[in-house]
Amino acid sequence: MxxxxxxxxxxxxxxxxxxxxKHDGYLFTCDLNERSxxxxxxxxxxxxxxxxxxxxxxxxDHHDPKRLDLPPRHYISSNxxxxxxxxxxxxxxxxxxxxxxxxxxxxKSSNPESDEWDMSKLTEFKKQLGYIIALFVRxxxxxxxxGFEYSVLREG
Numbered sequence: 506m507x508x509x510x511x512x513x514x515x516x517x518x519x520x521x522x523x524x525x526x527k528h529d530g531y532l533f534t535c536d537l538n539e540r541s542x543x544x545x546x547x548x549x550x551x552x553x554x555x556x557x558x559x560x561x562x563x564x565x566d567h568h569d570p571k572r573l574d575l576p577p578r579h580y581i582s583s584n585x586x587x588x589x590x591x592x593x594x595x596x597x598x599x600x601x602x603x604x605x606x607x608x609x610x611x612x613k614s615s616n617p618e619s620d621e622w623d624m625s626k627l628t629e630f631k632k633q634l635g636y637i638i639a640l641f642v643r644x645x646x647x648x649x650x651x652g653f654e655y656s657v658l659r660e661g
Contacts, residue, residue, distance in 0.1 A: 506637055514607065514638060515657060521549035522642065526651050536615050536647035543594045543611050546642075550597060558600045562592040591626060596636075608636040613646040627658055 506514075526533065529545045543561050551559040597607040608630040610623040620641065627639035639658040645651055 511638065517553040518550065518607070518609075518640060519655075521546065521553045522653055522655075524549045524552075526653070530651050533644055533646045533651040534649055536613065539594075539611060539613055539616070542613070542644060542646075543609075546609075546611065547595050550595065554597050554606075557597045557606060559595065559597050560600075561595055563596050563598075591630075593626070593630060603635060605630075605634055605636045607638045607640065608634075609640045609642060611642050611644065613644055615647045624656075631658060 525546050532542050547559050547561050593608045594611045595609040598605045630636045631639050641656045642653055644653045
């Protein structure tokens with residue numbers, strides 16, 4: 506995938522996030538559950554990526570559980586890796602194939618946990634399962650000033 510295609514994909518993701526904020530702002534101002542937010546975000550992503558399968562917490566790699574070699578959650582060290590079943594917040598892929606396009610981890614601004622675990626998972630989704638784009642999104646919640654910030658990890 507070339508830089509132009511990646512930029513177009515990122516534009517489509519941002520379009521979906523902006524539609525989510527515009528049409529489902531109640532989820533953010535009322536600080537609803539992260540799963541409620543990711544579900545609605547996935548619906549908006551599906552409209553932007555109709556040629557792909559968009560899923561929340563999809564935990565299969567073909568017929569097997571999706572696993573990553575990751576350290577225990579609250580102890581991140583490069584020399585202590587264990588296969589963990591993972592449930593990415595949102596993926597954009599082709600079901601039943603190795604065609605993994607985008608993986609997204611979402612966090613609400615009201616969540617006090619560090620981003621380190623999410624960023625580690627995203628890095629490993631790219632390395633171990635071949636996702637082309639890994640995206641971390643933090644949605645601003647619990648306020649009328651809804652918005653988001655994001656970080657993109659690309660191929661290579």
